[in-house]
Amino acid sequence: MRRKIVAGNWKMNKTLPEAKLLLTEIDTYIQSKPPKCEVIVGIPFVYIESAKANHKDLNVFSEDISEHRSGAYTGEVSAEMLKSIHADGAIIGHSERRQYHKETDEQIGAKVKIALDNGLTPIFCNGEVLEERKSGRHKEVVKRQTEVALFGLSPEDISKVIIAYEPVWAIGTGETATPEQAQEIHAYIRGLIATQYGNEIADSISILYGGSVKPSNAKEIFSKPDVDGGLIGGAALNINDFSALIDIYSEI
Numbered sequence: 631m632r633r634k635i636v637a638g639n640w641k642m643n644k645t646l647p648e649a650k651l652l653l654t655e656i657d658t659y660i661q662s663k664p665p666k667c668e669v670i671v672g673i674p675f676v677y678i679e680s681a682k683a684n685h686k687d688l689n690v691f692s693e694d695i696s697e698h699r700s701g702a703y704t705g706e707v708s709a710e711m712l713k714s715i716h717a718d719g720a721i722i723g724h725s726e727r728r729q730y731h732k733e734t735d736e737q738i739g740a741k742v743k744i745a746l747d748n749g750l751t752p753i754f755c756n757g758e759v760l761e762e763r764k765s766g767r768h769k770e771v772v773k774r775q776t777e778v779a780l781f782g783l784s785p786e787d788i789s790k791v792i793i794a795y796e797p798v799w800a801i802g803t804g805e806t807a808t809p810e811q812a813q814e815i816h817a818y819i820r821g822l823i824a825t826q827y828g829n830e831i832a833d834s835i836s837i838l839y840g841g842s843v844k845p846s847n848a849k850e851i852f853s854k855p856d857v858d859g860g861l862i863g864g865a866a867l868n869i870n871d872f873s874a875l876i877d878i879y880s881e882i
């Protein structure tokens with residue numbers, strides 16, 4: 631059975647008091663009503679230590695990680711540092727990192743590897759931009775991103791990776807991929823993994839969908855057979871929407 635996951639990506643939002651409030655609301659909610667899916671929160675680096683100190687059972691991820699182990703990399707945060715403050719994992723290769731920080735597939739692959747080497751679970755993001763979708767190259771793009779970043783991993787390592795397919799044209803735009811579009815590309819990604827690593831591993835890896843998921847459209851998307859949950863941006867920033875998404879997925 632694959633892990634079913636609802637993961638939030640807060641991006642660059644919330645002050646410390648706001649972050650503490652939402653983390654407490656999420657923790658209280660899942661303790662009062664244990665979900666039938668895993669819940670992850672991807673939060674700014676600066677809040678991770680306090681999040682884990684106050685909510686040790688919450689799965690807390692960073693939104694990025696350095697590709698380097700340590701040294702003269704001003705402003706970067708290493709896997710070892712994240713592990714030392716009890717982070718559980720890291721979102722890696724988000725399209726906003728690819729777009730605004732020009733991260734390459736090779737760098738993203740190095741980040742995935744260093745996360746795994748330090749016992750952190752990577753959520754590896756892939757997905758095409760609008761022009762690539764319009765010109766019918768979305769599969770080719772997702773294939774390259776996935777192969778370059780992940781296919782150097784051992785079978786044991788890749789089994790620990792969570793994949794998030796996030797079509798860039800659907801992020802923060804209110805436009806979602808249709809459930810059929812999501813299913814098509816999730817099945818395609820799973821097929822790539824099966825070709826490289828075999829069916830058993832491909833069937834065990836969770837592939838999340840991200841891009842304008844909200845309570846009104848989640849049920850249809852989460853119901854697709856190759857969609858194993860969501861990586862949620864805007865709707866992860868308030869307890870009503872986030873808890874509704876957890877409930878919706880728990881009932882599928």
Ligand code: 13P
Binds near residue numbers: 796802803861862863
């Ligand atoms: P939205 O849900 O705000 O579209 O963001 C999706 C996303 O980028 C999650 O990583």
